[in-house]
Amino acid sequence: MKKYLALLLILWIPFGCETEHKLTFEPLELHGESCKSCPEITINLPHALDDTGVATAINRSLREEVIALLSFSDNKDIGNVDDAMASFTDSYKELKAKFPDEIEWEAKINGEVIYEDANLITIVVNSYTFTGGAHGYGSTSYLNFDKTKGAELENWELFDDPEGFEKFAETKFRVQEKIPQDSNINATGFMFEGDAFHLSNNVGYTNDGVQLIYNQYEVASYADGPIILTLPYSEVNLFLKRKVKS
Incomplete structure (x- = not known):
């Protein structure tokens, strides 16, 4: 029995060292309003669960990234993702009311942790938006975070x-x-x-x-x-x- 316990301990040690620095995330999936005159909005992001400074920084930066991608109103301060989705939706509805043949707008935003070690974590955000014209626009953003300082890095x-x-x-x-x-x-x-x-x-x-x-x-x-x-x-x-x- 002692031999088996020793073997389990040996196997656990490298595994523990490999995973102990990893942050904990849950998937966050959001959708825009569903109606005939509404654009399609789909958001999939990692949501950091740890009670740490870097988790707070990650969630804040991802929120700001989504707001920047979806906000269409210059007249009001948009401070959360729900308001940003509403801004995108309202802008399309206003355009659709003036031009009934306007093609449906679309926004897809996906985030993923692509690198993490004991000191740093990187999240990639891929987005695609279509707001009329000949084609939509896709972009990729990297967000790098210092886990010790709990801050996004320039x-x-x-x-x-x-x-x-x-x-x-x-x-x-x-x-x-x-x-x-x-x-x-x-x-x-x-x-x-x-x-x-x-x-x-x-x-x-x-x-x-x-x-x-x-x-x-x-x-x-x-x-x-x-x-x-x-x-x-x-x-x-x-x-x-x-x-x-x-």
Whole structure:
């Protein structure tokens, strides 16, 4: 019996070490108003349950992300997701009343934890909205959080050497997109402002490395879709404040 207990203890120790730093989440699913003249709104997000500062920061940031995506009213302060969904719905209803042939609007927002270690957690938010026109718009946002400080991190706070990382990322971007290293960054059709490379607005930790996502229209045309650059930790740990074993 003692042998079995010892074996169970040995198996439990690495498992416990692997999971003890994980935050606890539950799925949060929300839908907009259901009616003939209502747009389709579907929201799926992770909701942090832990009684910690970082859990509070995560839930607040996700709420703010949804509000920014759905808010269509400039006349009132929208402080919660329900009001944001109502803003999106009311704007469509008003347009539909004036133009009965208006195509139904749509909003889909999905969030997912894609990286977590003892110090940092990253959540990706993928969204798609259609509010008329030739096509809808899809975007990806990365939200990075310092678990110790209990706060969302700005992109520059991820790096010990932001300038070095940007230079390294440009080199890798040029290789991936087949842009000669000695040519203008826009030589092959990209649209970097000022003809100078810059980091994406969306930088996040993933299991495969640090990832940069340039959303549609950010540096290329809509038809080109999002541009994704993934840099393995073995190559970028030198620049990071929070190193990751590779």
